[in-house]
Amino acid sequence: MVTRALEADGHRVSTATDLASAKQALEGIELVVLDLGLPDGSGLELCRWLREEGSRLPVLLLTAQSQVSNRVEGLDSGADDFLAKPFAVAELRARVRALGRRASLPRGHLHVTASIRLDFGGRRATRDGATVALTAREWAILELLAGRAGRVVSRADLLDAVWGDSDAAATNSLEVLIGRLRRKLGADSISTQRGEGYSLVGGRTDG
Numbered sequence: 172m173v174t175r176a177l178e179a180d181g182h183r184v185s186t187a188t189d190l191a192s193a194k195q196a197l198e199g200i201e202l203v204v205l206d207l208g209l210p211d212g213s214g215l216e217l218c219r220w221l222r223e224e225g226s227r228l229p230v231l232l233l234t235a236q237s238q239v240s241n242r243v244e245g246l247d248s249g250a251d252d253f254l255a256k257p258f259a260v261a262e263l264r265a266r267v268r269a270l271g272r273r274a275s276l277p278r279g280h281l282h283v284t285a286s287i288r289l290d291f292g293g294r295r296a297t298r299d300g301a302t303v304a305l306t307a308r309e310w311a312i313l314e315l316l317a318g319r320a321g322r323v324v325s326r327a328d329l330l331d332a333v334w335g336d337s338d339a340a341a342t343n344s345l346e347v348l349i350g351r352l353r354r355k356l357g358a359d360s361i362s363t364q365r366g367e368g369y370s371l372v373g374g375r376t377d378g
Contacts, residue, residue, distance in 0.1 A: 173204060173233075176260045177267060190217050197221075200228065202270055204263075207234040207245070215248045222249035227292075229270040233258070251307045269335025282317045284373050287356050289313060296356075303355050308333055309348055316361070316371045325368040 174184045185200065187193035189211045197203075203221075207214040218230055232245045235256045245253050252266055282289040288297045291314055296303040305313070311333045316324055326345065327337060334341040349369060353361055362372050 172260065173263065176264055177204075180264055180268070182267070190214075193217055194220070197226075197228070202267065203228050203230045204267065205230055205232050205250070207232060215245065218245070218248045218250050222294075225293075231263075231266055231270060246307050249307070251311070265335045269332065280317070282313070282371065284360075287360060289317065291317070298356055305352075305355070306348075308344075309352055309355075312345075312348060312352065313371070316369060319370070323364045323368045323370045327368075329368065 174186060177184050185196050187196045189209050191211060193205075193209075194217065203217075205214040205217060214232065214234075218232070221228060221230065229252075230250045231252045231254060232250045233254050233256060234245070251270055254263060254266060280291045282291070286299050288295075290296070291310070294305075294310060296305050312329060315329060315332055326342070329345055330337045330341050334344065349361060349363075359372055362370050364370065
């Protein structure tokens, strides 16, 4: 069903039925839809392995476990998004489109200010030399802001790229994460342009 839905959207789909074959099927892949319940282990193992290998492949997790703790574990393992079963095919397709549209800065791309260093390739952030832990969605927001080189990014663009949705829940989540990023990186790290959107303040972004 998943294969048919994605092929209908124009994707070329490769499938794997277990962790072992999935590792062999990753060459040339641009996005991973990953079920957690696999016969030879959890999909989280593959997700962690990808991140340990330095892969930035977008990963959408599918699971029958919808508790908050399961979602947190999946995102902390390096997943970019999470979809609980049973799900609507339309939502699966929308989330895949959103992941595919996300701004992707080249490996090794840096954004540096007097106090902040964001290494998008290595997914490492520091403030005044101290490591700052960021979630997958926080990184996605920062990638889009840094990719616009100081220009304002509209709320609509952020919601579309990071959530694939503009409903009230997504809008509230965006506001919460912007506030959290300011607490982590500094109150003046992200500027709000009232009625327009957000931008990163100062610094330089190097390739």
